[in-house]
Amino acid sequence: MFYLNNFFKSFFHFPVRGVIFILATVLFVGSAFVTTKVERSLLKGVAKMEKGASFFALIDSKENNSRVARKLRELPGVEKVKVLSKADVSSSLDELLKTLNVGVSRDLIDLSFSGLQIEFQKGLPQRSQNLIRDYLTRLVGADKLTMGAVNRESQDLKDKRGSFAVMIRTYLGPILTAFAGVFWFVLFIIFRKDFIRSSYLSEQFQRRSNVPAKTLAAGFALLFFGTAAAMYLLAGIPQISQILFVFTTMFMILVVHVRRIEWEA
Amino acid sequence: MNFQQSPSFSGQRVSGVQSGLSKNLFRLEDVSIRFGSIQALSNVKLSIESGEVIFLTGASGAGKTTLLRVLSGDIKPDSGKVSIPSPKRCFISKVFQDLRLEMNKTCEQNLWAAYDTSIYENKKEFKKDLEELASVLGFDNRLDLKVKDANGGLKQKVAIARALLAKPDVFIADEPTASLDSGNARRLFEILNIYNVRKGMTVIWASHNKELVKNFSGRIIHLDNGKLIYTGHACFI
Numbered sequence A: 001m002f003y004l005n006n007f008f009k010s011f012f013h014f015p016v017r018g019v020i021f022i023l024a025t026v027l028f029v030g031s032a033f034v035t036t037k038v039e040r041s042l043l044k045g046v047a048k049m050e051k052g053a054s055f056f057a058l059i060d061s062k063e064n065n066s067r068v069a070r071k072l073r074e075l076p077g078v079e080k081v082k083v084l085s086k087a088d089v090s091s092s093l094d095e096l097l098k099t100l101n102v103g104v105s106r107d108l109i110d111l112s113f114s115g116l117q118i119e120f121q122k123g124l125p126q127r128s129q130n131l132i133r134d135y136l137t138r139l140v141g142a143d144k145l146t147m148g149a150v151n152r153e154s155q156d157l158k159d160k161r162g163s164f165a166v167m168i169r170t171y172l173g174p175i176l177t178a179f180a181g182v183f184w185f186v187l188f189i190i191f192r193k194d195f196i197r198s199s200y201l202s203e204q205f206q207r208r209s210n211v212p213a214k215t216l217a218a219g220f221a222l223l224f225f226g227t228a229a230a231m232y233l234l235a236g237i238p239q240i241s242q243i244l245f246v247f248t249t250m251f252m253i254l255v256v257h258v259r260r261i262e263w264e265a
Numbered sequence B: 001m002n003f004q005q006s007p008s009f010s011g012q013r014v015s016g017v018q019s020g021l022s023k024n025l026f027r028l029e030d031v032s033i034r035f036g037s038i039q040a041l042s043n044v045k046l047s048i049e050s051g052e053v054i055f056l057t058g059a060s061g062a063g064k065t066t067l068l069r070v071l072s073g074d075i076k077p078d079s080g081k082v083s084i085p086s087p088k089r090c091f092i093s094k095v096f097q098d099l100r101l102e103m104n105k106t107c108e109q110n111l112w113a114a115y116d117t118s119i120y121e122n123k124k125e126f127k128k129d130l131e132e133l134a135s136v137l138g139f140d141n142r143l144d145l146k147v148k149d150a151n152g153g154l155k156q157k158v159a160i161a162r163a164l165l166a167k168p169d170v171f172i173a174d175e176p177t178a179s180l181d182s183g184n185a186r187r188l189f190e191i192l193n194i195y196n197v198r199k200g201m202t203v204i205w206a207s208h209n210k211e212l213v214k215n216f217s218g219r220i221i222h223l224d225n226g227k228l229i230y231t232g233h234a235c236f237i
Helices: A002-011 A015-049 A065-073 A086-100 A126-140 A155-205 A211-235 A240-256 B064-072 B107-114 B123-137 B152-165 B182-199
Strands: A054-060 A078-084 A113-120 A145-147 B024-035 B038-049 B053-057 B079-083 B092-095 B170-174 B202-207 B219-224 B227-233
Touching: A002 A015, A002 A155, A002 A211, A015 A155, A015 A211, A015 A240, A054 A126, A065 A078, A065 A113, A065 A126, A086 A113, A113 A126, A126 A145, A155 A211, A155 A240, A155 B092, A155 B107, A155 B152, A211 A240, B024 B064, B038 B064, B038 B202, B038 B227, B053 B064, B053 B182, B064 B092, B064 B170, B064 B202, B064 B219, B092 B152, B107 B123, B107 B152, B123 B152, B123 B182, B152 B170, B152 B182, B182 B202
Parallel strands: B053 B202, B053 B219, B092 B170, B170 B202
Antiparallel strands: A054 A113, A054 A145, A078 A113, B024 B038, B024 B079, B219 B227
16 A cells, blocks of 8 residues: 555656546547447448448439439448539549540530439349440430449559558557657656655665665556556457557556666656 | 653663674774775774674775675675675664665655564564654654754764664664764764663764763774774773
8 A cells, every 4th residue: 555655646746647647547548449339430430431332323404314323222231322513513524424435525415414423232243234324224214314334443443442451550559659668758757856755765664675666566567457448448448459558568667667766757 | 751761762782693603793804995095994804793782984985885894794895704694683773874774755755764573572562662753852742853854963863763673683884973062972872882882782883073982981983094004992092
């Protein structure tokens, strides 16, 4: 109890310092626990960036495009149907002309069209995509419909996303814990003076030995296991390598203090 | 507050080290220490018995502080043999030249560093001793003063009181009267003498003021350039 008391008394001699140090410790220990959660949410974000194949369709403006969109949305395999505004149609028309590669000037094309962008679900087979396109042709009529080619996501983009996901899985945890560790260590170095002094005085004027190491052992054990228990309840199982890193860092600091200390003026 | 009736000062003279140690608490044989080009101690041969009052004298740089550090076990000699009592059997309390006080704390808070639960039954007992000692040393009305605001004399008194509150078997002080006037220095020695006579506390006191120490009873060890020049009773100096 004396050592625990000594730990908190020396770090809370200035209460703000004490609170900052406790928070830094929670961040350091907690980083090993939250990595999985942060990783998951980041990977979810990466997965969201992935889009299914899509195509544009221009429909005679006399057709009820809202009805067509509704009918399409009801189809299995259709992720999203976007009704395009006139401005969107205009920009999409350029894309369509490019895709069709017909060499016709845009000024010559009748613009009495409404537009739709139909996005397929991710990984939808080619056959199903064709069936949806056929359905649209039947629904609107071939003479009132112009469809663009199906745009598939480039392999390059897929590779980039894949390597980004691998990077997150490999480096996120260690980087997170390393940053929290450096921050915690710097604070410890800044705040250790009061702790060293009170430990030194306890060794000099009380019948005690190895006060710094025992004090750190008591304080770190409480902070480490207390935070770990709380984080386990909140976030589940930690990353073993990271929690070992946190434990080793604290243990090494403790080992360094198993020696005769000198007064720091 | 009656100093004489204080439980901490009462009782018969007892051995400073009550564990059946040999009478020689400290024994130094041909101890030499060199710091770079400076020979701090040169072939010092010395023994100190339990319950003795020792005045370590010599000019600045004579090797007094080095000898005290050897006796405290803070430094090991380059050559020679040193025999010092084990800390478990004989507790040594020190007053350092730089005092080693916590400046942002009050005088009283600094004294609480000596609150050892193995020798005091409770905080009340410690507080009583603290107040008595502060009263005897004449700073009981300045216990709440922050050390950084205290004058040199008060700081020295606080450092001495802290060392005495630890109830040591051996009291080692490096120039404890440097910031005290002769009246206060005399008073301090009287207090240490009471501890020595009543509690059997061994006192080792380094001072460059030979005139002050020759008025007191005790053994003088005089150093010059790291060499032990004289050891004998103060009255023969």
